[in-house]
Amino acid sequence: MSWSRSTTSAAVVLGALGASACGSSSTSSSSPSTGSGSSATSTPDALNGGVTVLAAASLTEAFKDAKTKLEAAHSGLTLTYSFGGSQALVTQVQNGAPADVIATADTATMQKLVDGGLVAAPSTFVRNKLEMVVAPGNPKNVQGLADFARTDLKVILEDPSVPAGKYGRQALAAQGVTAKPVSLPLDVKSELLAVEQGNADVGIVYVTDVSSAGSAVSGVTVPDSQNIVAKYPIAVVEATKNHGAAQAFVDAVLHGAGQQALLARGFLAP
Amino acid sequence: MTGRRPPLLLLIPAAGALALILVPLAGLLGHVPWTTLLTQITSNQVGSALLLSLECSLLAVAVALVLGVPLAWTLARTSFPGKALVRALVTLPMVLPPVVGGVALLLAFGAHGFAGQALAHLGITLPFTTAGAVVAETFVAMPFLIIAVEAGLRQADERYEEAAATLGAAPWMRFWRVTLPLIAPSLAAGAALTWARALGEFGATITFAGNLPGTTQTMPLAVYVALESDTDGAIALSLVLLVVSLGVLIGLRHRWLGATG
Numbered sequence: 001m002s003w004s005r006s007t008t009s010a011a012v013v014l015g016a017l018g019a020s021a022c023g024s025s026s027t028s029s030s031s032p033s034t035g036s037g038s039s040a041t042s043t044p045d046a047l048n049g050g051v052t053v054l055a056a057a058s059l060t061e062a063f064k065d066a067k068t069k070l071e072a073a074h075s076g077l078t079l080t081y082s083f084g085g086s087q088a089l090v091t092q093v094q095n096g097a098p099a100d101v102i103a104t105a106d107t108a109t110m111q112k113l114v115d116g117g118l119v120a121a122p123s124t125f126v127r128n129k130l131e132m133v134v135a136p137g138n139p140k141n142v143q144g145l146a147d148f149a150r151t152d153l154k155v156i157l158e159d160p161s162v163p164a165g166k167y168g169r170q171a172l173a174a175q176g177v178t179a180k181p182v183s184l185p186l187d188v189k190s191e192l193l194a195v196e197q198g199n200a201d202v203g204i205v206y207v208t209d210v211s212s213a214g215s216a217v218s219g220v221t222v223p224d225s226q227n228i229v230a231k232y233p234i235a236v237v238e239a240t241k242n243h244g245a246a247q248a249f250v251d252a253v254l255h256g257a258g259q260q261a262l263l264a265r266g267f268l269a270p
Numbered sequence: 271m272t273g274r275r276p277p278l279l280l281l282i283p284a285a286g287a288l289a290l291i292l293v294p295l296a297g298l299l300g301h302v303p304w305t306t307l308l309t310q311i312t313s314n315q316v317g318s319a320l321l322l323s324l325e326c327s328l329l330a331v332a333v334a335l336v337l338g339v340p341l342a343w344t345l346a347r348t349s350f351p352g353k354a355l356v357r358a359l360v361t362l363p364m365v366l367p368p369v370v371g372g373v374a375l376l377l378a379f380g381a382h383g384f385a386g387q388a389l390a391h392l393g394i395t396l397p398f399t400t401a402g403a404v405v406a407e408t409f410v411a412m413p414f415l416i417i418a419v420e421a422g423l424r425q426a427d428e429r430y431e432e433a434a435a436t437l438g439a440a441p442w443m444r445f446w447r448v449t450l451p452l453i454a455p456s457l458a459a460g461a462a463l464t465w466a467r468a469l470g471e472f473g474a475t476i477t478f479a480g481n482l483p484g485t486t487q488t489m490p491l492a493v494y495v496a497l498e499s500d501t502d503g504a505i506a507l508s509l510v511l512l513v514v515s516l517g518v519l520i521g522l523r524h525r526w527l528g529a530t531g
Contacts, residue, residue, distance in 0.1 A: 085498075159495060161495065181482065182480065183481055184495075185481060186481065198381030
């Protein structure tokens with residue numbers, strides 16, 4: 001019977017495919033091989049080739065500014081960003097995502113990668129503070145963190161697995177405020193959107209998110225005495241195929257044009 | 271089936287296709303925490319996601335039945351200008367990325383959306399509510415019901431309805447006592463597919479209804495959130511969804527697999 005032989009051979013192929021799928025532990029890399037670097041300077045440019053950066057959602061605008069500056073200054077550089085909740089980014093690296101650099105919004109998430117030996121020693125590159133976000137003009141008259149207990153307000157807080165959600169809860173708990181959020185978004189930008197579109201009245205995001213959103217929202221300052229300072233760590237992913245450029249990008253974020261772009265967006269120097 | 275041996279050039283990619291489907295399932299099954307599975311599934315977070323998912327998906331099927339069957343009937347039994355366009359629009363949610371559906375729902379039914387503002391006058395809020403999750407699931411899943419029921423209606427023998435009309439049955443009576451029983455198998459299959467699709471809905475739900483345990487965090491959302499903090503819980507939830515999906519397939523096997531003989 002011809003079927004039995006055919007199915008046997010199919011099973012062999014299937015087995016081979018299965019084995020290869022199980023065995024391959026992410027050997028691919030998104031980093032293209034380093035380009036020629038058309039700059040006429042005699043010194044070799046370390047910031048060259050493709051660099052893929054996973055970054056906390058709150059870094060979106062500042063890192064995009066940095067990309068514009070860095071790519072203009074380094075003609076052979078192609079920066080690719082993937083923004084998301086820090087915890088999600090850590091999961092991606094743990095599962096072998098082809099990234100060269102990761103920047104998160106808290107040290108606890110980054111520590112998971114350090115413990116797993118997946119990144120080089122991280123450095124804090126900026127700090128950020130919390131701010132309450134409300135509709136433009138603050139129509140519901142939110143004054144402080146205590147207002148999160150108000151039952152006439154639709155409160156929104158990030159999921160506790162996200163740094164901003166963790167910090168927000170810490171700040172509220174320190175004031176003895178219990179909030180009943182209407183949703184637990186998985187990154188700050190989703191929370192910002194909910195307030196922008198009027199589906200939530202008040203949330204807690206970073207100072208930089210409020211300023212990035214422009215006139216779409218208003219901010220209500222959290223006093224320093226009640227605020228939480230978030231430290232943002234950045235690290236080179238050990239599996240990078242473009243280590244020199246990855247390290248050069250980290251250096252630029254720590255001291256160079258990247259740092260300037262971050263400070264211009266309201267981040268605090270480390 | 272002829273006696274000829276199928277060409278290897280077809281069998282190898284066919285095996286690849288099968289592998290693409292089966293290898294991930296094997297990966298999931300290989301990581302199931304069998305020993306703690308029951309504890310995982312009965313834990314608070316998983317349990318509440320499970321109950322909420324059942325509630326939302328069954329309500330979505332109910333809404334789809336109440337609204338979708340009449341639309342299917344209209345498409346199958348009446349003719350009106352632009353019918354082809356209506357039929358195409360009905361199937362749009364099947365091909366539209368669910369997250370786009372969620373954005374569209376948010377812009378229409380959100381606090382600043384025109385429909386949302388109208389509903390607000392009636393005291394109804396959809397974003398970040400369980401009702402919103404039901405709407406999102408219905409939006410995505412209802413086309414499956416409409417298509418199945420319309421196909422059933424087209425195949426049904428209209429002479430029974432005509433006979434009922436001759437015997438003096440009113441239009442509604444004909445629909446309720448003759449047409450619906452005739453298309454019961456299509457109705458059941460459509461409802462099962464709609465339920466499975468609603469149960470698995472993620473993109474439109476998280477975008478439109480948000481993510482709050484017990485209110486809008488259905489099982490697919492719980493899987494996604496747990497994947498980052500509680501991998502075993504995520505796998506346990508995934509297994510539940512997989513078993514449900516297989517259950518629907520097995521329930522529909524005569525309809526699909528039976529056709530090939």
